[in-house]
Amino acid sequence: MKTELVFAIPKGRILEEALPLLARAGIEPEPAFADESSRALQFATNVPGLSLIRVRAFDVATFVAHGAADLGIAGNDVLMEFAYSEIYAPVDLGIGHCRLSVAEPAEMAAGDDPRSWSHVRVATKYPNLTSQHFAARGVQAECVKLNGAMELAPRLGLTQRIVDLVSSGRTLKENGLVEVEKIADVTSRLIVNRAAFKTKAAAIAPWIERFREAAGAA
């Protein structure tokens, strides 16, 4: 019996970097996959029994944690936010490099002493991670959950600080924000559903090996 595997790939930023990696691991998706305007949801590959789905970065973790997808690519930012015990992250793919940081308006940072904080109000896509990070240093964080355009929050007075991914720092600068604290370095990981790792071991173990090699070769 051929084992069917579903591989969840995040849309957007990571997708471009992931495609060459998939190719090095021997996975060629059907042409519609790379076409952002395609309305299809599930895509075949050159590998029989292996199909790809293209979903939002946060949803990759959800699909894999619940076993709806067996494999996926997700940043450790997403993994830390959900802390799913049902996800394994056996390979650091070395793509999607960035960092998760606290940022605030430049003029505020000039006179601000982080040591004196007892309570902060933060706009973020990562409410769990943010409150844990601040709680660990004894600061209570009030998180306002946003799904994008975090940089608007300080400008319009929604919150003074944000916690967001930073790669070049250009977006922050354009919005008059400066990075004041790094929470974590972020890279994308190959993730595997815990039950699938065991019940489909014969099919999944070779893929982990191939991605380990593909990531090492980069």
Added chain:
Amino acid sequence: MTDPISKGLLPEGFRDRLPPQAEAAADLLRTLLDQVSAHGYERVSPPLVEFEDSLVTRLSSARPQDLLRFVDPLSQRTLALRPDITAQVGRIAATRMAHIARPLRLAYGGPVLRVRPAQVGPQREAMQMGAELIGSDHVDAVAELLGIALEALSAAGLTDMSVDLTLPDLVGTLAAGPWPVTAPLADVQTALDGKDAAALQALGAAQYSTLIEAAGPADTALARLKALGAAGALDTRIAGLERLVATAAPHAAVTIDPTERHGFEYQTWIGFSVFAAGVRGEVGRGGTYLVRHPGGGEETAVGFSLYVDGLVDAGLGASRRRRLFVPLGEAAQAAKLRAEGWTTVAALTDVDTPARLRCDYALKNGELIKL
């Protein structure tokens, strides 16, 4: 607006089981217990509620905040609903049955309750059944329990099973011996829980990522574990694994994951989990552990727990009984048919029909008719 509770809204994580699933759950529990009792495991039935202290001290895995607690209006002491029956069986073995010769083989089945549902799957109430052998953690005892668990699950109709073997105390043993770590051991174990090779690298424990690579189908995993060498620290464990792989192989595909801790917080040298196609998450798990005695002593033990709900949700045990409609005036013959194994559904008034009472068969003038 109508009050949602009056419409039957239940608290989060709880549900009603209706026909035929309620019947299936009861049948499956019966089947599993029968299998276990045929091997000489005697049934015990601990209560739903105990003193909080008793549950917490005997269950190394449960913290007070994991228990559903309340103050007893009579004694004013804090009571808790059991999150697991294994610890209760351990208590019985260490107190009321402490004088019975070992090995002591006990079985149980009943509902348990968790405060928080697991991340995947919302249920807070579960039907747990299991068997415990107190007085040994020898590989022969583990093989007996693993074999019984797989036999019982086959008898319940489960197919396409896979067994994952793990060595819960391996990382601690390696860290204390041949593979010392500078980072806190708990951090290394957390990284291993997520099979997070990058985090191990960052902790300066890159050596341990070979254990992640060693996880997989039994034959390759055993070969890789042997190749690790690890100064003989692994020899007896590898021999134990080989024995258990041989035990499980006739019933299931076998994988080995040397660092799996999920659900094995209180296990000692060996743990196993059972998965099956069509059932989300583990069907059950087991392994060796220590039973604490009141005087402070400890006793080795091995056991397993199976969760019936996953089997019901996978559609097992739903052997639909043949419901036979008995019209008014034919009750006399129904008794004989029940003795032959039929389920009879009697009409109470002449409004009742086989269709209204969900019957597949009907009795008509003494004749059985399939509808």
